[in-house]
Amino acid sequence: MKASSFRYIFPEPFNSLKRNSWMSVAAIVTMAITLLLCGVFWLLVMNINANATMMESQVEVKVFLADDATEADSISLKTNLESLAGVASVTFVSKEEGLDTLIARFGDKDRILAALGSNPLPDSYTVTATEPEDVVQIAEAAETMDKVQAVRYGQGTVENLFATLNWIRTIGVGIMVLLSVSAVLLISMTIRMTVIARREEIRVMKYVGASNWFIRWPFLLEGMFIGFLGALIALAIVLFSYDKLIDYMVQNLIFLTYISLKDVIFQTSAVMLFGGIVLGALGSIIPMRRFLKA
Amino acid sequence: MIIQMTNVCKKYEKGKAALNDINIEIQKGEFIFLTGQSGAGKSTMIKLLFREILPDEGQIFVANRSINRLNNVEVVRLRRNTGVVFQDFRLMETKTVFENVAFAMKAIEEPWFLIKRRVPEVLEKMGIGDKADSFPRQLSGGEQQRVALARAVINRPMIILADEPTGNLDPDTSDDLMNIFSQINAEGTTIIMATHDKRIVNEKRKRVLALKGGELVGDAVGGWLL
The missing domain is CATH 3.30.70.3040 (Alpha-Beta Plaits)
Incomplete structure (x- = not known):
């Protein structure tokens, strides 16, 4: 496929988002919730790690x-x-x-x-x-x-801390996996609506010899765009609320150490946005495999 | 030779033969009528030729290449060399005439300046130059079929496959459409048209491949063979 052909492809995801607006909103919100929880766990684990390191160094x-x-x-x-x-x-x-x-x-x-x-x-x-x-x-x-x-x-203190950390990680990863699966499924349902709405166009594209990637890209982009929007919302919530939460924690749990947002803002943003785009792409591959067989 | 079928068999899922041991050769630039009653295997032939379905047995060659085993890129190339027209037009209802035809050029990634130039030319040639901004539902059947034909020829394929293109049209409209097909054929495009319209076949005096119950029962230039 030619790179210049993207000018024909780029408008399609936006048309579809308008056409299936409610479904798209649901997918975006699910994605936002998923990534918000992922972000919260990510920051929680980072903070616990920081505390563990501090306590270790004090042993x-x-x-x-x-x-x-x-x-x-x-x-x-x-x-x-x-x-x-x-x-x-x-x-x-x-x-x-x-x-x-x-x-x-x-x-x-x-x-x-x-x-x-x-x-x-x-x-x-x-x-x-x-x-x-x-x-x-x-x-x-x-x-x-x-x-x-x-x-x-400090017999036990550090060991206990690490055991707790591992539990939180395991549970966190479990919840994140479940949420990711549901986000992927919801996106795939949204994309399926688009595939169905565009099945006439897909048929014509096949008849006249459009390349498979020319047919696939609009759906892939739609999924990635939904993921990206969800990630953006989740990221905004994390960025706005993290400092406030840490201020509250600092006042009430003085003996712990906290990571300041500016130290992790780049990593957190990158992980969440990338995660959103990847999950969105995954969600759009599922219906494409079923509907776009050669 | 642009198309060759050797010992082609195709069965329906129930096991009944849709086509049985078909052997034909078609030269570049020919105008072929595929005739026969409903269920004789005309549509199956058309579908085999643009590889919507694959034969159970035998070989199909298009431009000296077997199309039985093609990878995705080769299927794309085959489809770009083959335009298709159907009885039910298969136009996109939400797009204008211009957009319907331009869509076929966009799909094979032609540059926009070429689309803007070529689509009006072809619509003009089909006699619907003034309908570019209309939607399919605003057009008569004959006009809709011309849009479909414009879409089939816009990418300049070597072969046009038409499955009962006049099936939904009255005789006068059919004649107008047939004249456009003749004109396209005169420019060197091979045309294979499935039809059960005896009148058209008898008037055109072209080569006829007659099918009956999945068997090729006639292959001669002239009128209706059955």
Whole structure:
């Protein structure tokens, strides 16, 4: 097919959209809802990922020394900890510093001391890992070392977060697939109406020897255009509401981190518009296969 | 030789033969009448020749090429070399006369300047130059068939296949239409016309292929053979 022939093809999708206006609106709305949910899940997953990364980077191992540990014990423990694979840094935290941190977190020094009598905290080492996956290994190795009273790290927190993330992803993907299928089906029904409305023209085109692509393009373009319009609506809703939602979240869930829209606007727009066009094209291929056999 | 059929058989779904062992040769520029009663196999012949259906047995050659096995591109080429006209005109009701004819040129992707030039010329030749902006329902049967014929010849095919083109027309209108067919034939286009109109066949004195019950029972120049 000649590229210049598109001048004959381009007006057709618009004629069809006018002819089947209600069906087209339904298809566009379904497409918009599908892509809106896809967009929301996409941003949700991105935000959860960002939080997971942040929490991972904060994971550190606290190694508490036994009360009877001498200075020499302490130094040899430090050397042992530093020799472990995956250890980035080992920092000594004296029992006084430990108490200061506690006070900084919970307030009033005098009242805490009064309640506790004396400082009950042991000296400790804060070990950070180069890779979050190494944390468990490091903790287990540290537990077997001499003069170690206890080892603490964010057991379970990160694992739970990842498990939750995977669940959200699975459910999200499932819902997106179902919605995509329904959007594709609705588009294919719309295109089928167009095929039926134009069956006389299709017959004449075949009789006079129009190439298959010349016959197909108008239907393909119609599907792609419906997908594109749906994506545009969904994208507009996402872009207008995301900042407002994040403002609300920031005020109410302070301890989480949020991705700002300008960091993801390009990716999100590209994914949604491309997704809409691809789903629209898929929707128009189905009726074409059935009706336009040579 | 532009068309050759060798041992062509075509069965209906029920197994009854629509065409049985047909052997014919048609030279370029011939005017052929396919005659016979309803159900004799005339329409089946026409459909085979523009490959709307395929033969069950035998070979069909158009311009020395077998059309039994063609890929999409070759089917497109065959159709561009073959114009078709039907008894029921098959015009698009929502398009004007000009648009109906121009549609055939758009479909094979001719440039617009050529369409604007050639469509009025051909409408003029068909004697309906003043009807370009009319819709099919505003025209008489004879005029509608001329539009259909204009659409069939606009891309200058080598062969015109006509299935009962005068079937819905009164005798005078039929004669006018036949004169246009003769004129197209005189310009070198091969014409194959299925008809059961004895009067036309007897007047034109062209080669007649007579079909009866799916068999070729006559092949001679002259009048009605049955």
